[in-house]
Amino acid sequence: MQPLRDLVSSALADPETGWSLGTFGAAAEFRRRPDEPAEPLRDGRLGLATRRGGIALGLRPDLVPVAYETALPGGWSHAVALCLPADSLRGPARRTCTELGPDRAALRPEASGRILFDLGLGLAQVDVCLRSDAPEVLARIRRAGGPVALDEGILADLRAGRLGLVFAGSLGRIEVEALGAPPGPRAYAPEAVLRLGRSHAATAPIPPGLVPVAHIHPAHPLRDALGRPRPFEARHHAGFQALLERWGDPDLLAWKRHRLGLGPRPGRPPDRRSRGAERVAAIQAACGAYPEAAQQGEAPAASVTDS
Known part of the structure; x- marks a missing residue:
């Protein structure tokens, strides 16, 4: 368990690292500004709380x-998916809005008396909830029948400070208490995406039998926390490559090294995922991430994309 604790603790300590918890199409994200005060949780749980x-x-x-990388047009993304065995996920989730009582697991003591409602979206990986002590919100939600969509009305109440959102799952929770200037917490659950019924994006190389329930989003070498381009940051690239070596798919790493001219060709036919790993290698080499590969003539044109 210590390697897992080290992974999570080091990510929590980095203000440039983001988090998401939920499923494909329904997730809460936790981010913070580098100068934003963040406190460790008082009850001993691993985590942080901001205003x-x-x-x-x-x-x-x-x-x-x-850990994995995904080729995108003109770039790439990366993340560490925190996965659980599919057969360990709970049974059928609630499909009607349900009052759960005071939120005794709230991250801040002052929120523990507010009333928690499961919105009834019926997701195995996460309960999408709201929490409030505002009489008008409580009355409206108690009148609801069936599931309650995470719609603009709820987001308007969130912006007005009348409620908070809580996404709670098998690994823990993310709370969204206020929307403000990014980077910061946010949440989404568009019905059109949820109807697809996917547990993760098709491009994520999640091993069979596992289901992602949360993600770590380390700092990216070419984009800041707002997604804006920036000059290549070698330390961020090196940091994620270390995670990829420790927690990534060895087969995809072998294909990546082969594309860079830093290792032999794997002894199996290529497939969609191996070609994706090679595209990531090509894009990164074009950015100067692997000067040893460039010296061997392995760096591709910068126009390599995932199209």
């Missing part, structure tokens, strides 16, 4: 981190 929200995580022996 705008927070995150709490609990480690499990069956937790499997999966």
Whole structure:
């Protein structure tokens, strides 16, 4: 468990690292500004709380981190998926809005008396909830029948400070207490995406039998926390490559090294995922991430994309 604790603790300590918890199409995100005050949780849980929200995580022996990179047009993304065995997820989730009582697991003591409602979206990976002590919000939600969509009306109440959002799952929770200037906490659950019924994006190389329930989003070498381009940051690239070596798919790493001219060709036919790993290698080499590959003539044109 110590390697898992080290992974989570180091990510929590980095203000440039973001987090998400939920499923494909329904997730809460926790981010903070570098100068934003953040406090460790008082009850011993791994996590942080800011004025705008927070995150709490609990480690499990069956937790499997999966680090991966995905080629995008003109660039790439990266993340560490925190996965659990599919057969360990709970049974059918609530499909009607349900009052759960005071939120005793709230990250801040002052929120523990507010009333928690599961919105009834019926997701195995996460309960999408709201929390409030505003009489008008409580009355409206108690009148609701069936599931309650995370719509503009709820977001308007969130912006007005009349409620908070809580996404709670098998590994912990992310709370969104206020929306403000990014980077910061946010949440989304568009019905059109949820109807697809996916657990993760098709481009994420999640091993069979595992389901992502949260993600770590380390700082990117070419984009800041707002997604704006910046000059290549070698330290951010090196930091994620270390995670990829420790928690990534060895087969995809072998294909990446082969594309860079730094290793032999793997002994199996290429497939969609191996070609994706090679595209990431090509894009990164074009950015100057691997000067040793460039010296061997392995760096591709900068126009390599995932199209």
